[in-house]
Structure formats: structure tokens, C-alpha cells
Amino acid sequence: MQTTSDEALIGRIAAGDKLAMQVLFARHHVRVYRFVLRLVGDPSRAEDLISDVFLDVWRQADRFEARSQVSTWLLAIARYKALSALRKRPDEELDEETAAAIEDPGDDPEVAMQKKDTSVVLRECLTRLSAEHREIIDLVYYHEKSVEEVSKIVGVPENTVKTRMFYARKKLGELLKAAGVERGWP
Amino acid sequence: MMKMNNNAAERQEIEALLPWHAAGTLGRREALKVEQALAHDADLARQYATVQEDLVETIGLNESLGAPSARAMQKLMADIEADVSTARRVRTSFNFGGWLSDKLSSFSPRTLAWSATAAALAVVLQAGLLAGMFVSERQGRLYDTASFPTEHVASAAGTYAMISFAPQATAGEITKLLESYKIALVEGPNGGVYKIRLAVTSLPKEEVAKVLKRLQDESSVRFVGPTAAD
Numbered sequence: 001m002q003t004t005s006d007e008a009l010i011g012r013i014a015a016g017d018k019l020a021m022q023v024l025f026a027r028h029h030v031r032v033y034r035f036v037l038r039l040v041g042d043p044s045r046a047e048d049l050i051s052d053v054f055l056d057v058w059r060q061a062d063r064f065e066a067r068s069q070v071s072t073w074l075l076a077i078a079r080y081k082a083l084s085a086l087r088k089r090p091d092e093e094l095d096e097e098t099a100a101a102i103e104d105p106g107d108d109p110e111v112a113m114q115k116k117d118t119s120v121v122l123r124e125c126l127t128r129l130s131a132e133h134r135e136i137i138d139l140v141y142y143h144e145k146s147v148e149e150v151s152k153i154v155g156v157p158e159n160t161v162k163t164r165m166f167y168a169r170k171k172l173g174e175l176l177k178a179a180g181v182e183r184g185w186p
Numbered sequence: 187m188m189k190m191n192n193n194a195a196e197r198q199e200i201e202a203l204l205p206w207h208a209a210g211t212l213g214r215r216e217a218l219k220v221e222q223a224l225a226h227d228a229d230l231a232r233q234y235a236t237v238q239e240d241l242v243e244t245i246g247l248n249e250s251l252g253a254p255s256a257r258a259m260q261k262l263m264a265d266i267e268a269d270v271s272t273a274r275r276v277r278t279s280f281n282f283g284g285w286l287s288d289k290l291s292s293f294s295p296r297t298l299a300w301s302a303t304a305a306a307l308a309v310v311l312q313a314g315l316l317a318g319m320f321v322s323e324r325q326g327r328l329y330d331t332a333s334f335p336t337e338h339v340a341s342a343a344g345t346y347a348m349i350s351f352a353p354q355a356t357a358g359e360i361t362k363l364l365e366s367y368k369i370a371l372v373e374g375p376n377g378g379v380y381k382i383r384l385a386v387t388s389l390p391k392e393e394v395a396k397v398l399k400r401l402q403d404e405s406s407v408r409f410v411g412p413t414a415a416d
Contacts, residue, residue, distance in 0.1 A: 018266060025259060033254040047254045051261040059271050065357055067378055076353070122243040141244035146211040148378060152353045162202040169205065172240060183236045 006070035014061035025054050028071060031143060032078050038138055039082040039131065049085060053078045068152050075143060076153045079135075118181055125175040133168035140165060197223070201230065204237045345389040346372065346413045347398060350379045355406035363406050367397070381413065 004023070012020035029050055036053075037046040056077050064073060129137065139145045139153060151158045173186045200223045206212045207220040224231050266272055351360055364371065367384070374380030384397055394412065401410045 016272065018263070021266065022259070022263075025262060029258060030253045033258070034248050034251045037251055038248070043252075043254075047258045048261070050254060051258050051265060054262050055265045055269065058266050059269065063356065067351070067353070067375065119243060119246075122239065123247045126240075126244060126247055137240070137244055138248060140205050140209055140211075141241040142248040144209050144211055147206060155353070165205055166202050169237070169240065173236070183239075185233045185236055 007064075007066055010057075010061050010064045010070060013058060014064070021054070021058055024057070024070075028074055029054070031071070032074050035075055035138060035143065036078050036082045038134055039079070040085060045085065046082075049078070049081050052081050056081075068149060071143070072145065072149045072152055075139070075145070076155075079153060121176065121179050121181055125172055125179060128175055129168060129171060132164065133171055136161070136164050137168050137172075197227070197230070201233065204230075204234050205241070208234065208237045208241045343388065344386045345384040345394055347382050347384055347394070347401075348379050348409075348411055348413055349382050349401070349407060350375075350409040352406050352408045359406045363401075363404055367401065379409075 004020075006024065006027070009020045009024045009027075013024065032053055033046055033050050036049045037043060040046055040049065053074060057074065064070070126134070126137065135154070136150065139150045145153065147158050147161050150161045154161065156164070170186045173183060176183060200220055203212060203216060203220055207217060212220065224234055363369075364382075370383045372381045372383050384394065389397075398410050398412065401407050
């Protein structure tokens, strides 16, 4: 069985095909949701935002020029929507919710370390990275985006992408060290 | 001393690529470079092991986030129904299948039989013409490379450059840019990069540098530079 490509679906969406829209949504909404959730930290808000992301796809499908993968385009729209939503909130709410997005409500790394589970500690540390570092780690490891694609999504030059990723890894190593996990790097 | 600096810079570059190597998103050439470095550098290999660990846990963490409820899809479809662009598109989109079915149903079976025969003849004639064109085109040609058709080699005179457009640039802006500089797109995109012809004649290097500088300052251009041969 041959699957319709994302690009073909976008072509059909541009012509007003709602079924194609549902197929594209089914194919990508979970990953887009997780990307947005890691940025805004609120499941209900993330759900609203992904509807907005795909509504933008519906409206702008005729302008998609296939210079990048459809999934890269979706993540770029999602990132823009998530950051705009964070900016729109009142300062107090922003501070509180951004902190909630950055800090996981679970055990802190030291407590997790006492439980002697490196995997848990590593996940705890991943949630404690800055939003910028979390984003790049997710894009590279989970969303499997190349240097060029990350550069398109985040809107920074490719060299900055590499440097940012390097520092994200370094920061992660430092958090792990502070939590008692020594990996020999950095 | 210079060699040492070069080695350090190269190692740093490879170190920076480790996450993409672990995720399998590097190009073939870069992946090979990283593989070779990992085989000869134990310290780099240890660092790579931590990268792999990070990758596994990042995937695990994201997978644990769950999925959105059906509400997201319902909201989207409701928003689409309410969107002004939806009504406009449905009105303007042309249903070819429906139109054809309406037309055919108005013809008699005899008319339809004659039309089908005529259409079959037209298809056979067209296939014959295409086959003839293909055979004559292949005669006298030894081979074509997949990346660069041979007829391009014969007409390669002129001044060329490589260009990549800014992600936010629209088709209209790019067309306008190409027209204002009288530029022709020759090949691409290959990894987002196009080959363009700046002039049909070979321009002096100073002139090329000036044009490239002006192009680089355009907002719809992300990168522009000379071709590898220049």
C-alpha cells in the first residue's frame, strides 16, 4: 500500500479537501502537541494551540513551497504560536507557568539520585534545562531534525544551531554532575 | 602549530555533529567523517556514548507526555467550518469528476462508444510519437549522468552562482528578485540550494562579487555564493 505524501496532502488541502486535512492532522498532531507542550507546559493550552497550528495550515496550504519538509513547516508554525501565546500572557502568569514548564513537578535530581536510577535523574535534568536548550534537544533527538531543518524552525544560522546544541549538552552534563552522576564529560 | 590548530578545529566540528550522528540525520559524507573519528578517538567515543544515552531518555521523556484528546481535532474542524477561506475555496474549487459524470450521462450509448474508440486511437498515436522522440533523442548520446544532463554541459557558458532563499520569503518575492536581477534558476533545489545563472556571458570576478554582495543584502536571500568551480 502506498501512503500519500505530506506534500500531496498539502496540495489537496490547498484545494479545500477537508479529508486530507484530517489525514495530515492524524499523522502529525501527537508530535506537534508534544513539542508545544514542552514549550508552554500546559496540556489544555497545548491542545488549543495545535488546533490553531493546523488551522494556519488550512489557510496557508496554497503558499507552501516545499522548500522544507511538511513536518519542519508544522514545527516552525507551532513554535511561533507557542512563543506568541507565552508572550501574550500577563507577567505574573507568564512567570509562574514558564517556571512550571521548565521545572518538572516530580522529584528533584538529588532526590531521584537517591533512588539510584540514572535514567530517572537524566529525565529530571532534561526537564530542568532552559527552554532554549530543551527545545533544541527535542528537535534533534525526538523530532529527528537535521542541522538545516532546526535552523529553519528556530530561525537561527546553522552554526548557531550546532553551538546551541553543544552548550545544551554541556549544561545537561553539569546538571547531572550536580545530581551526583559523573559521565566524564564535560 | 597550524596543523595542530586545524586538528583541534576539526575535532570540535566533529564533536558538535555527534547528536545528529546519533539521531541518523547527517549526510553520508559527514556521517563517514564522524564514524572515522570515533574509530580512532576513545575520548570522542565515550562522549558519543553519553549522547546516545541522552537521545534515548529524550525520546522516552517525550513519549511519556501522552497525546491530545479528541477535542483538538473537533475544535480544528469547527474552526475550519467557520473560517471564511473555507467557503471561498469550496466555491472556487472545480469538481472535474462531477462535471465529467454529468456530461457523459447526457450522451447516448452509441455516441459514447464512438468517443471511446476515437480516444483509444488518440492514445495509441500519442504513444507512437513519444516513443519516436525518445529513440531519436537517445541516438548519438553515450550516457547521461543522473545529476547533470549532458545538454547542460554544452550550454554551460555564462556566470553561475549558488543561492538559498530565506524561509519567510514568498514565491512572489523570489520571482520579483529573480526578475529584477535578470537571474535564471538553472538547477535545484538540492538541500535548499539552487544553482542560478547571473549572466549568459562570463562576467569578470569583480563584477560577480558586486552582484553577489547586492544579492546577499536582499531580505529574501539567506545565502548566496559562487559555484564550486569558481
